[in-house]
Amino acid sequence: MRNVSIIGAGLTPFGERWDTSFRELVYEAATAAIADSKVEGKDIQAIYGGTMAPGRLIGQEHIGALIADQLGLNPIPSVRLEAACASGGVALRQAYLSVASGAHDIVAVGGVEKMTEVSTEEVSTALGGAGDQEWELFLGATFPAIYALMARRHMHEFGTTEEQLALCSVKNHANAVHNPFAQYRNAVSVEDVMDSGYIASPLKLLDCSPITDGAAALILCASEKAKHYTDTPVEILASAQASDTLALANRRTLTGLDATVVAAKEAFKQARLQPKDIHVAEVHDCFSIAEVMAIEDLGFYAKGKGGKAVQDGETQLNSKLSVNTSGGLKACGHPVGATGIKQAAEVTWQLQQKAGKRQVSTCDIGLTHNVGGSGATAVVHLFKRGD
Numbered sequence: 001m002r003n004v005s006i007i008g009a010g011l012t013p014f015g016e017r018w019d020t021s022f023r024e025l026v027y028e029a030a031t032a033a034i035a036d037s038k039v040e041g042k043d044i045q046a047i048y049g050g051t052m053a054p055g056r057l058i059g060q061e062h063i064g065a066l067i068a069d070q071l072g073l074n075p076i077p078s079v080r081l082e083a084a085c086a087s088g089g090v091a092l093r094q095a096y097l098s099v100a101s102g103a104h105d106i107v108a109v110g111g112v113e114k115m116t117e118v119s120t121e122e123v124s125t126a127l128g129g130a131g132d133q134e135w136e137l138f139l140g141a142t143f144p145a146i147y148a149l150m151a152r153r154h155m156h157e158f159g160t161t162e163e164q165l166a167l168c169s170v171k172n173h174a175n176a177v178h179n180p181f182a183q184y185r186n187a188v189s190v191e192d193v194m195d196s197g198y199i200a201s202p203l204k205l206l207d208c209s210p211i212t213d214g215a216a217a218l219i220l221c222a223s224e225k226a227k228h229y230t231d232t233p234v235e236i237l238a239s240a241q242a243s244d245t246l247a248l249a250n251r252r253t254l255t256g257l258d259a260t261v262v263a264a265k266e267a268f269k270q271a272r273l274q275p276k277d278i279h280v281a282e283v284h285d286c287f288s289i290a291e292v293m294a295i296e297d298l299g300f301y302a303k304g305k306g307g308k309a310v311q312d313g314e315t316q317l318n319s320k321l322s323v324n325t326s327g328g329l330k331a332c333g334h335p336v337g338a339t340g341i342k343q344a345a346e347v348t349w350q351l352q353q354k355a356g357k358r359q360v361s362t363c364d365i366g367l368t369h370n371v372g373g374s375g376a377t378a379v380v381h382l383f384k385r386g387d
Helices: 021-037 062-068 087-100 119-128 141-157 162-176 192-194 257-273 288-297 307-311 329-332 335-350
Strands: 004-011 045-051 078-083 108-115 198-200 215-222 234-243 278-284 363-370 376-384
Touching: 004 021, 004 087, 021 062, 021 215, 045 062, 045 087, 045 192, 045 335, 062 078, 078 087, 078 162, 087 108, 087 215, 087 234, 087 278, 087 335, 087 363, 087 376, 108 335, 119 141, 141 198, 141 288, 141 329, 162 192, 162 288, 162 307, 162 329, 215 335, 234 257, 234 335, 257 288, 257 363, 257 376, 278 335, 288 307, 335 363
Parallel strands: 045 078, 045 108, 278 363
Antiparallel strands: 004 215, 004 234, 108 215, 234 376, 363 376
């Protein structure tokens, strides 16, 4: 297996992009990544695109072909990857493996979702299909309810509080203030979160990630050739993926995601690193409880200690571990297919010292954590600044 590096990253602004189509989002992110990498279109040998539900959200399938067509990159192979909200992370993993295996030298990988073309109810139904349609969604259990069950159990077993959950949102909004791509660049207080109204108790409106349009893209290259294109390549040290049951009722536990635990252990094993070596982490905070569970399942904190760590400020920018410097899914936004790629773009910019006012002062190694559904898929990547 060859070493693989990121040589370019591009992102669209996240938000309600009423004036921008799905294909225009693809073009916007991809051309930014290509320009950043200084490659030419003819240099790209394959495309990997992550998107969850374009058929339901905009009536468009055959997305691999659409991406290649829109970018003028025919006839190279172009593939769509789907793993619910982990579609971007899975696309990154497949792109990484294609270069690591020697099948390709330079590939493009991206993620995109256009979610505002339909009603909130239709979006909820589309997203609900990422869980067990027969045993959860059909019975009314949408994702806020599912994650609320996890939150209640975590609170029962470990004493986690609603205020600790709220502090995740407060931190992530504070980071998003300095992110020009973020959907919500406004600070919020604990009181704002607590007063925002219950969606599914104990989760309130400001505990939940929004409905978002957006796209993100990366250019990957064999590390041995990366310095031909950039002085600041970012090497992918590890790529790991794991699965769990689709329905929450069949899980071993409700207070964590076993798929995250397995993927994280494999990633750290591949990279010969430990959680204490990580300086910046983009974790999947679709709901505030998801961030608390993530920092535990990834090995940064013991099970049940994540809420206290957030309360003590240990996950704030330039604290013990800088978590979700982009603003996370909560404040940067969550165009589901794009999220895994956006996370990698954020870590890339952090390692390249290009993150502006949200820059982590000591930043040599980073992690991304992307989850599909309520945890049936988890993807973990580790990165380091290129030599």
